[in-house]
Amino acid sequence: MSGSGTTRTSTVRGVARKFVLGALPPLLVLLAWVHFGSRSAVIPSIPEVARVLAHPFAEPDLDSLSLGTSTLVSLLRVLIGFGLAAATAVPLGILVGRVRIVREIFSPIVEMARPICPVAWLPLLIVIFGRMSVGTLLHGEASWRHELTSQLGVAMIVVIWWGAFFPIFVNTVHGVTHVKTLYQEVAKTCGASRGLILLHVVLPAALPSIVAGLRIGMGTGWMVIVAAEFFPGTRSGLAYMITTADEVGRHEYVFACILVIGLLGVLLNAVLGRLEDRVGRWQARER
């Protein structure tokens, strides 16, 4: 690409503009925080919150794991649930999109299950899975020794899986059913079998849509985990820490947790967003 003078300048200005304008609302929030934080009993001051964030693994004087461990617990729950969702939704989406009889079997049940908020399943799942966790699965009864893995409850992971499954599934189905007929016909004239067409035409053509589904699914998973951790019976995680801290009026922990939730959400979205841009580059430039 030839970066001519004018385009270069305008991109520099564009970036500067984006940063300056984009920084205005957070700045306002920060100012408001400074203003109200010093005269409110509810809103903690910035240094108080900063202290919590600066020592993430310090034991809090709360009935909760440290901020760092709580973050790790929430993150691992989401990543495992998301991984299971990706590993099931993509293959099933491809099958449903490509094989008529599979579509006819699964479409009704998927459409019925989709609108149910995943958190609604949690009480039932807790009854079903009890205290079963990644820890009990890996280490059996001695799992209490493994602080982290014993917190990765199966019920919680299934809820994340449920939440992340549908965006990935729907996008995969859309991707594989909207491949231009022309491209598939080119492959057919080259003598490609159904399997080879799937591998060399349908999947690459659907990849941008599938990755978009992964990004949205990750976002959903991250939202669902916070809602799920507010449920009674939960003993760890960022949202659990928020509840516990709130009960004893330690709002600096509440604020720190909210900040971490926001930042990690942005980060996860950015990682998958970059991947999405990469695999979708050809699509954006297609004429």
Added chain:
Amino acid sequence: MTEAAIEIRGLSKTFVNEAGEEVSVLRGLDLTVAPGEFLCVLGPTGGGKTTLLRLLTGLTPATSGHLRVGGSAPGRGDPVGMVFQQNSLFPWRRVLANVTFPLTIRGIPRREAKARAREMLGLVRLGGAENAWPYELSGGMQQRAAIARALAAGGEILLLDEPFGALDEETRRALQEVLLRIHERRRMTVVFVTHNIEEALLLGNRIVVLGGGRIVAEERVRLPRPRDRLSPEFTEALIRLRRVIGLAPR
């Protein structure tokens, strides 16, 4: 007697359109194409030229009639090379990968596929563009890449659907040259669809005119090659062909 490269007898195709009406596009068409022949198919827009090629590749099933391509039923034998009317390069593959595609499908090892694809790109004079993305190419370059891919797909039979329709005069001429040179060298059977009479006369050994779902006129072209479109013989042949088409029953 050598076997025909393409044999069509009593071929009919009727579509049912969205409104539920029957559209009869081909009605009992007969046509035989000899191996190594360069056949041009002329016909009005909507005359069924694309349909004919789609039937030959097996992409669309015939309503009735007998059809053999390279000795097999359409789509059953060796793959045939097809250049589509619209840009059909895979946008997620670079130019070279587009041309290796049919070779990959056939299970030819990567290294060899690449070497052969480079050779095809050389034939259409696109050697410098192998790492480009399709969207980076001009329309004429895209068509050349599509021709290279079709050449890689089918050794013996090449079908082209108005491949130069959207190009300017100069590019069109350059590509006609390229195609003739390739045919000269490889002697494959070519079916070239166009609605440009001059183009048909410049390229074909034989020209057939499609009308009302059948071949309504046929002309063997005996002009020596290389053909000069400014020569009196060419002009004369052009005038005669125009008259034949004008007199042909619709």
